Every structure is written in C-alpha cells, then in structure tokens.
Amino acid sequence: MKNRLRELRAVHRWSQADLADRLDVSRQTIYAIETGRYDPSLPLAFKIAALFGKPIEDLFSPEEETGRKP
Incomplete structure (x- = not known):
C-alpha cells in the first residue's frame, strides 16, 4: 500500500516521534507505515486521516501491480 504519511508529516514539521505521540503508537x-513494511489497521488509518483532516483515500492507495494478469 502506498501512503502520503511522510509527506504530510513534513508539511506539519512533525518528527516520526511527534506523529507517534499524537496517534498513541x-x-x-510510523517508520514501518511510511516505508510500506506495515499496513495500518483500519481504526489506525481512520485516526491518521482524522488527524490530518483528510479522507482515507487521500492518504492511502493500493500499490499498482505490474506484470500480473487477472
């Protein structure tokens, strides 16, 4: 899953620790989500979206799969 977490965090000038404190994680x-090593739970994704005042779709999107046929 792709996400804009790092980009939005930078706009707010928050460190990973700052964002983690705000989300209680x-x-x-935060590092694992930003690097794509961990997909947040749905409740956490909603909490992140609410914190940034954006819909979930603006923060997270599925990675496009290449070379695969349906």
Whole structure:
C-alpha cells in the first residue's frame, strides 16, 4: 500500500516521534507505515486521516501491480 504519511508529516514539521505521540503508537510503527513494511489497521488509518483532516483515500492507495494478469 502506498501512503502520503511522510509527506504530510513534513508539511506539519512533525518528527516520526511527534506523529507517534499524537496517534498513541510507537515511532517504529510510523517508520514501518511510511516505508510500506506495515499496513495500518483500519481504526489506525481512520485516526491518521482524522488527524490530518483528510479522507482515507487521500492518504492511502493500493500499490499498482505490474506484470500480473487477472
């Protein structure tokens, strides 16, 4: 899943730790989401979207799969 978390965090000038504190998660969780190693739970995704005042669709999108046929 692709996300805009790093970009939006930078706009607010928040560190990963700042964002983690606001979301009540670890800094490692923020890092893992930003790098695509972890997809947030739906409740966490909604919490992130609410914090940034954006719909979930503006923050997260599925990665396009290439080379695969349906």
